[in-house]
Amino acid sequence: xxxxxALVLAGGRGERFWPWSRPERPKQLLPLGRGGRSLLGATIxxxxxxxxxxxxxxxxxxxxxxxxxxxxxxxxxxxxEPAARNTAPAIALAALIVRARSPRASFAVLPSDxxxxxxxxxxxxxxxxxxxxxxxxxxxxxGIRPSGPDTNFGxxxxxxxxxxxxxxxxxxxxxxRREVAESWLASGDHFWNAGIFVWGAxxxxxxxxxxxxxxxxxxxxxxxxxxxxxxxxxxxxxxPALESISVDYAVLExxxxxxxxxxxxxxxxxxxxxxxxxxxxxxxxxxxxxGDALAVDCDRCxxxxxxxxxxxxxxxxxxVVHVGGATLSCRMxxxxxxxxxxxxxxxxxxx
Amino acid sequence: xxxxxALVLAGGRGERFWPWSRPERPKQLLPLGRGGRSLLGATIxxxxxxxxxxxxxxxxxxxxxxxxxxxxxxxxxxxxEPAARNTAPAIALAALIVRARSPRASFAVLPSDxxxxxxxxxxxxxxxxxxxxxxxxxxxxxGIRPSGPDTNFGxxxxxxxxxxxxxxxxxxxxxxRREVAESWLASGDHFWNAGIFVWGAxxxxxxxxxxxxxxxxxxxxxxxxxxxxxxxxxxxxxxPALESISVDYAVLExxxxxxxxxxxxxxxxxxxxxxxxxxxxxxxxxxxxxGDALAVDCDRCxxxxxxxxxxxxxxxxxxVVHVGGATLSCRMxxxxxxxxxxxxxxxxxxx
Numbered sequence: 144x145x146x147x148x149a150l151v152l153a154g155g156r157g158e159r160f161w162p163w164s165r166p167e168r169p170k171q172l173l174p175l176g177r178g179g180r181s182l183l184g185a186t187i188x189x190x191x192x193x194x195x196x197x198x199x200x201x202x203x204x205x206x207x208x209x210x211x212x213x214x215x216x217x218x219x220x221x222x223x224e225p226a227a228r229n230t231a232p233a234i235a236l237a238a239l240i241v242r243a244r245s246p247r248a249s250f251a252v253l254p255s256d257x258x259x260x261x262x263x264x265x266x267x268x269x270x271x272x273x274x275x276x277x278x279x280x281x282x283x284x285x286g287i288r289p290s291g292p293d294t295n296f297g298x299x300x301x302x303x304x305x306x307x308x309x310x311x312x313x314x315x316x317x318x319x320r321r322e323v324a325e326s327w328l329a330s331g332d333h334f335w336n337a338g339i340f341v342w343g344a345x346x347x348x349x350x351x352x353x354x355x356x357x358x359x360x361x362x363x364x365x366x367x368x369x370x371x372x373x374x375x376x377x378x379x380x381x382x383p384a385l386e387s388i389s390v391d392y393a394v395l396e397x398x399x400x401x402x403x404x405x406x407x408x409x410x411x412x413x414x415x416x417x418x419x420x421x422x423x424x425x426x427x428x429x430x431x432x433x434g435d436a437l438a439v440d441c442d443r444c445x446x447x448x449x450x451x452x453x454x455x456x457x458x459x460x461x462x463v464v465h466v467g468g469a470t471l472s473c474r475m476x477x478x479x480x481x482x483x484x485x486x487x488x489x490x491x492x493x494x
Numbered sequence: 495x496x497x498x499x500a501l502v503l504a505g506g507r508g509e510r511f512w513p514w515s516r517p518e519r520p521k522q523l524l525p526l527g528r529g530g531r532s533l534l535g536a537t538i539x540x541x542x543x544x545x546x547x548x549x550x551x552x553x554x555x556x557x558x559x560x561x562x563x564x565x566x567x568x569x570x571x572x573x574x575e576p577a578a579r580n581t582a583p584a585i586a587l588a589a590l591i592v593r594a595r596s597p598r599a600s601f602a603v604l605p606s607d608x609x610x611x612x613x614x615x616x617x618x619x620x621x622x623x624x625x626x627x628x629x630x631x632x633x634x635x636x637g638i639r640p641s642g643p644d645t646n647f648g649x650x651x652x653x654x655x656x657x658x659x660x661x662x663x664x665x666x667x668x669x670x671r672r673e674v675a676e677s678w679l680a681s682g683d684h685f686w687n688a689g690i691f692v693w694g695a696x697x698x699x700x701x702x703x704x705x706x707x708x709x710x711x712x713x714x715x716x717x718x719x720x721x722x723x724x725x726x727x728x729x730x731x732x733x734p735a736l737e738s739i740s741v742d743y744a745v746l747e748x749x750x751x752x753x754x755x756x757x758x759x760x761x762x763x764x765x766x767x768x769x770x771x772x773x774x775x776x777x778x779x780x781x782x783x784x785g786d787a788l789a790v791d792c793d794r795c796x797x798x799x800x801x802x803x804x805x806x807x808x809x810x811x812x813x814v815v816h817v818g819g820a821t822l823s824c825r826m827x828x829x830x831x832x833x834x835x836x837x838x839x840x841x842x843x844x845x
Contacts, residue, residue, distance in 0.1 A: 161805075162803070162805070437835065437838055437839065437842070439834055439835055439838050440831075440834070448821070450819070451818070451819035451820050451821065452513070452819065452820040452821065452839065453820070453821045453823075454512075454513070454820070454821065454822050454823070454835045454838075454839070455822075455823050455824070456822065456823070456824035456825075456828055456831060456832065456834065456835050457824055457825055457828040457831060458823065458824065458825065461823065463814075463821065463823040465816065465820065465821035467802070468801070468802035468803065469802050469803040469804070469805070469816065470799070470802065470803065470804045470805065470814065470816035470821040470823075471805050471806075471807065472804075472805070472806050472807070472809065472812065472814040472821075472823040473806070473807035473808055473809065474807075474808055474809065477807055477808040480791075480807060480808060481807065483790055483791070483807065484788065484790055484805045484807050487788055487790050487805075488788065488803065488805070491788070
């Protein structure tokens with residue numbers, strides 16, 4: 144069997160979980176997984192079902208390396224990105240590293256801040272992805288069957304069927320408007336783009352070269368230094384100069400050889416307090432009360448107290464979160480907007 | 495001029511301002527007064543307009559003595575109550591102390607957690623109260639002309655007019671139902687009972703003896719020890735055994751010689767976050783934003799951050815308070831209920 148690797152992307156800041164998430168403890172490090180496991184830890188557990196620890200690579204922000212390393216078993220390599228440059232440069236760097244170790248290797252790309260409960264089905268699908276990517280020079284994406292007309296995801300429209308649950312990709316799309324998302328849901332031929340991919344390192348680098356030659360050239364300049372003492376210094380100098388762009392936009396939307404595997408596993412991106420709350424146990428009045436928290440005469444509220452007491456009084460459909468030195472209060476139907484608070488705080492700090 | 499004293503009652507816990515107020519920093523110590531002065535400090539400032547510091551006595555909880563003393567100028571005597579016993583035992587104790595210093599003295603009773611802006615009018619009225627209490631053996635209460643049909647106050651119904659703004663009391667009443675409060679507001683002959691009184695020490699003790707002989711006897715047992723080294727030990731032993739009862743119920747509702755002086759000064763008991771907020775400056779959308787706080791897309795909210803960041807997102811008519819290790823979120827029209835949170839927390843602690 145050819146060499147299989149996994150790249151775990153752990154560079155996100157997860158601002159939509161403010162104040163639980165902070166720059167120094169982003170969403171993937173929060174205990175949002177089953178049994179209070181971090182999403183990153185759970186992602187690595189899933190990867191370990193298919194590849195050994197020594198072939199797992201984690202990319203994260205340079206200031207998070209030490210924290211991330213504590214979540215990883217021995218053998219897993221953690222690399223810090225000197226600057227956030229979105230997914231394309233990170234994946235290209237990983238492709239170089241993987242190819243340097245074994246020229247014919249394939250690797251899976253796994254976001255670290257999503258929830259998957261059915262790890263068996265996930266492992267089976269990931270192996271199917273590897274098999275497909277080893278059989279042909281294709282880029283395999285994973286599509287999630289939509290459970291609603293969500294406007295927070297990019298979508299993948301499937302084309303010709305290649306095998307069971309495996310299709311050519313007809314088109315990638317940006318986040319749709321509500322009516323469009325509803326028509327796609329009805330059509331049945333659109334998947335959510337989960338940001339999970341499998342491909343050969345060489346296949347990916349060729350696709351990048353064809354679609355984004357300047358970015359490919361910028362990354363390739365690092366190749367000779369991989370495994371040498373110069374690598375980190377070179378990475379620090381060159382990486383921040385790379386184009387900041389998503390792999391979807393830089394490569395997948397351009398490449399002709401993209402497949403989508405319809406996932407048999409459950410998936411939730413836990414994109415907000417509301418999404419997280421929908422999975423939590425509730426009290427008799429529908430409240431999710433976690434930690435040092437109190438819901439007095441409340442209905443269907445989320446009240447979280449960590450490092451202090453959170454009290455909600457006489458509220459309905461609200462989120463009240465006290466974490467350490469900060470508090471958030473918003474309506475449940477506005478948890479998708481929490482990023483606006485993080486942004487406002489940043490603006491205030493730089494004023 | 496006969497000797498005039500002032501008793502400042504500073505034993506309250508002010509649970510309706512949780513989490514700003516805590517057992518160790520109750521409402522009267524919060525910076526709720528003009529220019530951020532504590533209500534207690536402002537109360538003492540007002541008393542100093544009429545009596546010298548050496549004749550001001552402050553009664554507070556024993557664990558608050560040191561904190562309260564820091565708010566008081568030199569000369570003011572601060573006494574700790576070994577246990578909370580409501581207003582009647584505290585006032586009776588003060589009457590004993592005052593009478594021991596000068597048998598014919600009168601004293602004013604001043605709650606420490608109310609707001610009065612017009613200190614000149616207050617001083618004039620207080621002096622009128624003293625004059626009345628010195629002229630006849632009467633108990634003088636202060637009545638506030640209601641600004642609305644408030645159901646959170648006891649009311650005083652005025653009787654026969656004695657002098658300008660001075661009346662006999664026809665009746666004291668408990669907190670009324672809404673419709674009753676409305677009819678009283680319309681009648682114009684009911685005042686709010688502000689808990690401010692002036693009387694001769696001897697007059698008060700006689701009224702107590704007539705109305706509540708057992709309580710009088712219990713307090714009087716302390717008299718011989720006043721000014722001796724034994725006093726504190728005796729107080730600690732005897733005070734907690736006294737009946738816990740308000741002066742209104744124990745004395746005023748029974749006594750025949752009670753007058754009410756219609757206050758010419760403004761008065762606000764700042765009984766809740768909502769009452770406090772109505773006096774604060776607001777932003778263009780009507781929000782009161784204080785300290786390390788952020789109101790994103792909010793209308794008419796109160797957002798307070800102290801020792802941490804409080805953020806409200808997309809809310810209307812809400813209170814969000816982050817103070818140190820705790821957070822409260824409730825609707826503006828429920829701030830009168832905040833005490834329920836304090837109670838629930840106490841219940842939880844003793845479980």
